[in-house]
Every structure is written in C-alpha cells, then in structure tokens.
Amino acid sequence: MLAREFDVLTPERSMKFERVQPLRGDFTFAEADTVVNFAEAHDQRVRGHALLWHQMIPDWIRDARFSRDEWKSVFRDHIHTVVGQYRGRVICWDVVNEAVSDDAGMRGTLWHTAMGEEYIDWAFHCAHEADPGVPLFYNDFGTDDLGPKSNAVYALLKRLLERGVPIHGVGLQMHLTQQWFPPVHEIAENIRRLADLGLRVHITEMDVRFRRPMTPGKLARQATAYRMALQVSLEAAACDVFTVWGYTDRYSWVPSHFRGWGAALICDQKLRPKPAYRALAAELQDGPER
Ligand code: XIL
Numbered sequence: 001m002l003a004r005e006f007d008v009l010t011p012e013r014s015m016k017f018e019r020v021q022p023l024r025g026d027f028t029f030a031e032a033d034t035v036v037n038f039a040e041a042h043d044q045r046v047r048g049h050a051l052l053w054h055q056m057i058p059d060w061i062r063d064a065r066f067s068r069d070e071w072k073s074v075f076r077d078h079i080h081t082v083v084g085q086y087r088g089r090v091i092c093w094d095v096v097n098e099a100v101s102d103d104a105g106m107r108g109t110l111w112h113t114a115m116g117e118e119y120i121d122w123a124f125h126c127a128h129e130a131d132p133g134v135p136l137f138y139n140d141f142g143t144d145d146l147g148p149k150s151n152a153v154y155a156l157l158k159r160l161l162e163r164g165v166p167i168h169g170v171g172l173q174m175h176l177t178q179q180w181f182p183p184v185h186e187i188a189e190n191i192r193r194l195a196d197l198g199l200r201v202h203i204t205e206m207d208v209r210f211r212r213p214m215t216p217g218k219l220a221r222q223a224t225a226y227r228m229a230l231q232v233s234l235e236a237a238a239c240d241v242f243t244v245w246g247y248t249d250r251y252s253w254v255p256s257h258f259r260g261w262g263a264a265l266i267c268d269q270k271l272r273p274k275p276a277y278r279a280l281a282a283e284l285q286d287g288p289e290r
Helices: 030-041 068-085 110-115 118-130 148-162 184-196 216-235 275-286
Strands: 045-052 092-097 136-140 169-172 175-177 200-211 239-244
Touching: 030 045, 045 068, 045 118, 045 200, 068 110, 068 118, 092 118, 110 118, 118 136, 118 148, 136 148, 136 200, 148 184, 169 184, 184 200, 184 216, 200 216, 216 239, 216 275
Parallel strands: 045 092, 092 136, 136 169, 169 200, 175 200, 200 239
Antiparallel strands: none
16 A cells, blocks of 8 residues: 555654664664665655654763764764765655744754754754755644744744755644644645745645544544645645655554544554545545535
8 A cells, every 4th residue: 555555755763863873873774774665666755754853862862961062973973874875865854853842942952952053054064965965854743834833933944044054845744633723724824934935845744633532523524634734735836745644543653642542544443544535535636625
C-alpha cells in the first residue's frame, strides 16, 4: 500500500539524532537507508526529517553541558554528515524542528540556553554547506492557522531571512485533534503570508486524533478535516507536498503519546480505508465539493 498510494515518504524516526548518531561520532544509517532505498525502488521522493529537534536525542546530547562553541561543532559534525549522506537523495530537509514553544516564546532547549536563537542560523548554514542544492525547511506544530504561535514562527522566519539565513520553506505539521480544527480561511491566510516571504510550504505530518471510541460522527468530522487541509494545500501555489503522519491506525504515534486518543489516520488497524481516505481520494479526483 505504501508503494502504491504515495509518492513522497518521510522517515518517521530513522533520521533523527538518536538514531543516526547514538554515540558521539558513531553514525549509523542502516535504518534510514531502508526507507530511502524503498522510496527509490518505487520511484518515490523522500523528505529529510529532522536534523535538530529537542526530542529523540541520545544521552550524550541530553546530558551535555556544552559551551556555545562546542554546540556549534557538534551540530556542524552531525548536520554535515547526515546531509552529506543523503545529498541528491532527499527533496528537502527539516533542519530545525519545533523551536517555538506553545506560549509563542523560543523553546528553552539546552542549545537555546547556550547559543540563543543563533543556533538556528548555524544549523541552516551548516546544512547549506553540506548540500547547497537542497531546499531547507523549518517545521513546527500548532502553527497551521493564525494565532500567537504561528505569528511567532512567522516572525522568526522573517528574522532568519533578513539575516540572510539559507531557508527555503516551512512545514506545517497539521496534527489536528477533535478540539483543534483550525478555520480553513486562516490556514489559507497563513500559507499566503509565508509564501509572501518567498518560502515554500509543505503540510508535513497530518493526522486528526480523537478520543476513543470512534463513532460515525467522529469519522465524518475527521474526513472533513482531512479534505479541508488537502483542499487548502492544493489551492495554494506555494504548497506542493501534503504528507500524512502514517496511513494506518495500526502504526501511529498517537495512542502511545496521548492516552485515550487514537484513530488519527486514514485507514483503520486492518488497513481498511476510513471515510477520511475516501475524502482525500474524492478531493484528488474531483476537486472541491460543490
Ligand atoms: C514522532 C514519531 O511519530 C514517534 O514515533 C516518535 O516516538 C516521536 O516522534 N512532531 C514531529 C515528529 O516533528 O517527528 C514526531 O514524530 C511527532 C511530532
């Protein structure tokens, strides 16, 4: 099904810091290679995800108390090696993931404490050095519509561009919930203002989680949410990737990360299409509902 239904893949875990550099200087790409090889064998593209994130980091990073210069060299080594490894084989990189906190400040990571916002500039410069041809993205959640957090992301991206940082796109994760259904015109407006900065936009991790058990009503609302997001992204000239964060409820990060929640994807646990699947198919075939 993965080979048949999709033309862009994102490795959900296997390119993250703890997976590729579990011990300092000890890089391992077997797991990530599996995904990239699968994609190439099926004429699919790959989104590189994610070079710098505060989660899925190895102990040697988590416990580190590096100086500013040490962080810079650790990040440069990591980014040069990983981006170099997949030069020419990914269509973009999520260079920095989730740097803005939910209260719209900068997330208080170890590296933000040591380096301030400059760590973001540095990461993008390192990635650009390693592969000057690959588009570089900033990726975040809860920033799909208009609001304090997406305003903060917008302002951050504007500062980066003004400082000459090589950044080319922004990922809107689109992790929606039954209580978080952003108004469609706000998503469209958000994409428009990001495009006006000259950035590409990807919908990077869409799922729509519900409190279990599911009901026909919930399935219908979920289908509407998926279709709405696909429609906005198809209508936006700046947006050319729409990604779901898994395609079967059998394998989804939701149940283990949000107790009592689940059923967030477009096929059920037995890989049977849900209303959301049919809504996406209808949108792709027929365009907007009239
Ligand atoms: C999640 C994966 O889905 C999980 O399997 C893993 O345990 C943690 O990471 N935002 C992101 C993704 O950018 O990388 C996260 O993926 C989900 C939230």
